[in-house]
Amino acid sequence: MGLFRNLTGIFTILLILTLSFASSNAIQIKILNTCSYTGWAAANPGGGRQLNQGQTWTLTNVNGRGRIWGRANCAFVRDGRGKCESGDCDGRLECRSNGRAPNTIAEYALDQSNDNDIVGVSVVEGFNIPIGFSNLTGSCTSQESKCTGDVNGACPTELRDPGGCNNPCTVFNNNQFCCTSGNICEATSYSKFFKDLCPYASTYPSDDDGKSICPTGIDYSVVFCPSSSSEDVARSPPSNPSGDSGFLFKILNNCRYTVWAAAIPGGGRKLNHGERWIIDVAPGTTSARIWARTNCSFDDSGIFRCQTGDCSGVLECQGYGQAPNTLAEYTLNGFSNLNFFDISLVDGFNVPMEFSPTSSECSRGIRCTADINGQCPSQLRASDGCNNPCTVFKTDQYCCNSSNCGPTNYSRFFKNRCPNAYSYPKDDQTNLFTCSGWTDYNVVFCPD
Incomplete structure (x- = not known):
């Protein structure tokens, strides 16, 4: 009986230490809506949540690969079924799949090679709302990946979508824009349009500029409608007869x-x-x-x-x-x-x-x-x-x-x-x- 008590005590101590270690390394991602309008946050994996202005949703014990995005103009009934104008995930409030383009995406791949995380904002699937993806320790290769330009307002006519500004792969469905051949694809006039407005985001499948490398084990925040700097503001086209604008x-x-x-x-x-x-x-x-x-x-x-x-x-x-x-x-x-x-x-x-x-x-x-x-x-x-x-x-x-x-x-x-x-x-x-x-x-x- 004494041996059993001793073993039980040792097992309890080990269990406490294990749980304590796991807790100290559990990754959290805090999602904050600072937009002046209601957004419906989505995460795969993770589900979904309505976020009014100023509200926060925290994902806990995050690991592996995933993505977070915002949905706009949603209506759901009591059973959690409905529809969103952008980012819709099979009509569910609690997403079980990726969202429908166009949608601005915060992507992450945690605990990759050399004990690093790879995180960033992507407009490869288009843009619907501004997003910023930040680490909370300041120990990454860059402090924030974001897209805060007026992409919807400046969107080329052929990419315009009721939910935002679509991506050329979805619109034209060819290898030049979709990069389906397996080769490293190159920038196009459309990806350059996104890059001009969002220099800190990935703009086409082979574009790694919008990604940060961070040490594994830190927490992150995803912000809808983060404050923008002067270099993120969309440039208005000229309004004179000699320019290309009307x-x-x-x-x-x-x-x-x-x-x-x-x-x-x-x-x-x-x-x-x-x-x-x-x-x-x-x-x-x-x-x-x-x-x-x-x-x-x-x-x-x-x-x-x-x-x-x-x-x-x-x-x-x-x-x-x-x-x-x-x-x-x-x-x-x-x-x-x-x-x-x-x-x-x-x-x-x-x-x-x-x-x-x-x-x-x-x-x-x-x-x-x-x-x-x-x-x-x-x-x-x-x-x-x-x-x-x-x-x-x-x-x-x-x-x-x-x-x-x-x-x-x-x-x-x-x-x-x-x-x-x-x-x-x-x-x-x-x-x-x-x-x-x-x-x-x-x-x-x-x-x-």
Whole structure:
């Protein structure tokens, strides 16, 4: 019995020492969301978690190889099934597989050769949200791998995706971009686009620049929307006739709520309060428009819908939005090489708006900021907006299918509140503004 007690005591001490050693070497990765919007963190292995702004999720006892990424614009039901606009992992909240491109990825391979970890940020599968991947000891070959440039805003047209900026392999599916031949592939114009905006990230399969080597046994942090330095900020293209750029339209959401900006041409973008989206529009563009969509979400079947301004249930609009919606309309280099622009309530009203040129030679802008939704006639009231009489009544009097239409009581309701905006289709005399020369434009939702 004494020997048994002694052996038991020795076994207990060894077990405590083993557990203590294992605990001291257990790797943790802390995931923090500093974005101004909700993100759904994902890890394979690890699962997934909704992270509101400022919230943290810690992965414990991490080992081997894996990846961490953020998902955006997700909707899940009680059983954890749903859909995300970017980074979706088979419709699960708790990921069991890698996410759908495009998604910015924090990759790791722990305890590799020579007792080292290899960690880094990759945009090989595209970009959806900014990410930084840092070690917590300062003992690595570099302090942080990150991608914080405005990749979505500057994304080439052919790589644009409702969830972000896609990768060329997914879009074109050939060996040049996918590197499937087994050889070391080279940089392309697309990988250079990503590298210019994110010099501290891997941009194509053979690109090791974004990887850090760290001694095994340290902890890490992954941050969504880390603070960016001046060298990470996206460079705006030139806005003059001699450059390759067209006219820049700077779209700002100053509303206290989220809107989903839409543009034809341009597509669409989710904008939280204070966020900006810049689109580059070619000279000679005609019949273009910009508007805000409100109360957008995925329904239970995973379909994207907006209460106002919806464009066939997609984030990247390919056609005009559904009324009611306040419109910023424009034509570039039209008659006599003038730009024509206006705010229109012909399709109704949903969000206050300002539309103004930035040139000192063409400084007059337009505003429509009245409380039209609150004062909307009962016949025109709609969910989250004030509809137009043509949509409601569908008669020539309001739709102006002939040349004889004129103002009505409903158009006067809009005109009294926004005298510089179009109130019915033939309302041209005081509401169409012109600008000569080369200028950029600001479109502000809910201007001060």
